[in-house]
Amino acid sequence: MTSRAEIDDAYANAAHIPGGMEYPARWAAAASAFRAAHPPEEIAYGPGARQRLDLFRPEGAPKGAVVFVHGGFWKAFDKSAWSHLAAGALARGWAVAMPSYTLAPEARISAMTDEIETGIGAVAERVAGPLRLTGHSAGGHLVARMACADRAPGWRERVARIVPISPLSDLRPLMGASMNDDLRLDREEAEAESPVLQEQVDLPMTVWVGAAERPAFLDQARWLAEARGCDMVEDPGRHHFDVIEALAEPESPLTRAVLA
Structure with a gap:
């Protein structure tokens, strides 16, 4: 039987990434600088303190909206740490929305799923055109949940692609x-x-994961790709913390995959 310590280590990232503990401060600094240069519109999508999203708009009419849902094992971070990751899609003419959501232990994961569905709806009301959903780690789980048949959002017919990045897809472990x-x-x-245990809705999806990630995350990504019958990309040399950095680059393979 697998011990708690073994499970904890399997899903630990910072301890296995050189300089892993330095990443949150780097993200926060880059995000703050980006918001200063590109002030977003903050939108309340519900009454909760964390039911807020930042909406970055490009110059001119947007081609549609990209929604990025942050990770943190459903219990850390908020929208303010990731603003710089909007740069790639924004430069290509897309609006980019980044929602916060109520974290554990205040909320259960099922409530977070409901909140993200509502938050995407708020984006859909404000930005015309197709929707493209992406999220990292726990956020990858939450966007993958939007493609499950037990969800029935009115905006789903507008979803052109979902790209879960390093997603958690089977929560049982x-x-x-x-x-x-x-x-x-x-x-x-x-x-x-668990998205892998749910009936799937036919939506375009590409699962993305760093090739240098922990085996548990490679497994989780593969399980989702197999359940969906979709492509999985293992990004060479990328680990769990730097795999998302390519979203800041307009022509990176990851940005192109989201906007494909």
Whole structure:
């Protein structure tokens, strides 16, 4: 039987990435500088304190909207740490929305799924054209949930592509992790919130993962790609923390995949 310590290590990232603990400060600084140069519109999509999203608009009429959902194992970070990742799609004429959502232990993952669905709806009301959804880690899980048949958002027919990045797709292994003290996953919710266990809706999807990620994350990405019957890209040399950096580049393979 796998111990809690072994599960924790399997999903640990910072300890296995050189300079891993320095990344959050780097993200925050880059995001702050980007917001100063490109002030977003902040939109409340619900009454909760964290039910807010930043909407960055390009010059001229947008081609549509990209929604990026942040990670942090459903219990860390908010929209303000990732603003710089809007740069790639914004430069190519797309609006970019970045929602915060209520975190654990205040909210359960099923409630976060509901919040992201509502937040994307708020974006759809404000930006015409196609929607493209992407998210990292826990955020990859949340955008993958939007392609499951148990969800029925009115905006889903506008979704042109979903790109979960390093997603968590089967939550059952996390029931034995220390983080579950905050997540409070039981068997019923872990199964209901696992995209790999749900009936799939026919939407274009590409699963993206760093080739140098922890084996557990490579497994999680592969499980989702297999459940979807879609492509999986292993980004050479990228680990869990730098795999998302390419979103800031207009012509990177990752940005092109989101906007394909």
